Amino acid sequence: MAPLLSARGVNVVYEPARGSRIWSVRDIDLDLGEGEFVGLVGESGCGKSTLGFALTRMLRPPARLSGGRIEFAGTDIADLDGEALRRQRRNGFALVLQSGMNALNPVRTIESHFGDILRAHGREGEDWNKGAVRERGAELLEKVKLDGDVLKRYPHELSGGMRQRVAISLALSLDPRLIVFDEPTTALDVMVQHAVMETIQELQRTSGFTALLISHDLGIVLEATDRLLVMYAGRIVEDQPSSDMLTGRHHPYTEALLNCYADPRADEVNLGGIPGAPPDLSLDQPGCAFAPRCTEVEEFNRHHEPPLTPYRRGLVACHVRARQEAESKEVPSGV
Structure with a gap:
């Protein structure tokens, strides 16, 4: 079955009146299936919300879509404007913002x-x-x-x-087929967060719409979603089933994020951290953008950008993990 939304080579650039051009989203390829509940996580400034706005064609200046295709229900909406875009939105997609006061x-x-x-x-x-x-x-x-x-x-x-x-x-x-939830519980206390997420999950199950949940809260995302996308420096660096995220090896950035998450019900909680800071998106990024912060970096990674490649049951953009995956599948000679 064809995905409800398919994005290929999507780029978003911010062009302020003063200052440097910022490439907030770079060469994004992703598919959202009919009725799927997908999470999108990453540090602040990695491009999560910008990607959500781009996929629903709700970017506003100084941001603009700079290349790529966004097919929604078989129609490329990347170049639509005016009434043609309004018709697609009418029964197509909706966006829920971080705070209710921003929408009311x-x-x-x-x-x-x-x-x-x-x-x-x-x-x-x-x-x-x-x-x-x-x-x-x-x-x-x-x-x-x-x-x-x-x-x-x-x-x-x-x-x-x-x-x-x-x-x-x-x-x-308007009974949308896709809803993007952009940090829908950020401004709420913990008990209200839980209640709102329960409501969203119940609505998604009963109505069957496709959901993209953007959040910093790994606990909420892991519990609610079918699949998890990890974003860093404007790119998707991992795409895996949510049920697999707490087991096995992952992209070093994903592992660093998971080390910052702990089950509050555990007898002992040890939280890690990620040294350094995300890169300046106004500058070129040769090689792996996470290399300066990565504990497993190799010299090759600093000069060659890793593409998304099959890893475990999903995809990963990491030369080290890709090599490890290939090595694990090699058949010993003589067998």
Whole structure:
């Protein structure tokens, strides 16, 4: 079956009025399958959110898509604009931002938010009068475990968790096939984070949409997703089933991230760290971008950029791991 979304050679550049050009996303190839729940992790500044905005064609200046194909349901949306892009978004994809307040107008009621979306993007011929908007809004709020009375309220009258649930319900308004969740639990306390993620997982299971979850929280991502993408310096460096991430060897950067994660229920918790800092994305990056911070670096890695190659049940961009994988599959002579 063809993937719902397929990206090939996607690049995103930031071109500020002053300062250096920044290549935030570089040569990204990825597929998102129908109904798949995929996680995307990495340090701040590695390009996660920019990639999410690029895949849904919601980049804003000074960022711009600089080459590559993004096929959504068989249509290349990379060059679409205006009404053609609006038609693709209408029943195609949605984005949930880090904070509910970023998605909600503080001087409009929640009901008016639903009205704006349904009247602007709803199917032609549908009459989205106040009664119809109220009915649809209450139905969507119920899906995220909120009472219909929330429609009468303003964002400031809601808690952070409630605002985030409203943002999710707004994203569901047009029954999208893909939803990108950009750090949906960042501003919430731990208990509310857990409740919101349970709601997202339940909605994804029952509605069957494809989900891309962008997060710093490895625990949340490992628990919620089917597959995990690891991003570093604008590139995907590992792509593996989430169930495999706590076992065996991985890209050295992935292992470093995992060393920063620990089960809080464990009797003893030892957290590691990653020395150094991510590279300056305004500069050329010869070789492996992680080489200056890598404990397994070899001289070859400093001058040759590693491509994504098959590793375990997924892919890895690491010369050392690729060689180890090849060596493990070599058949001894005489056998």
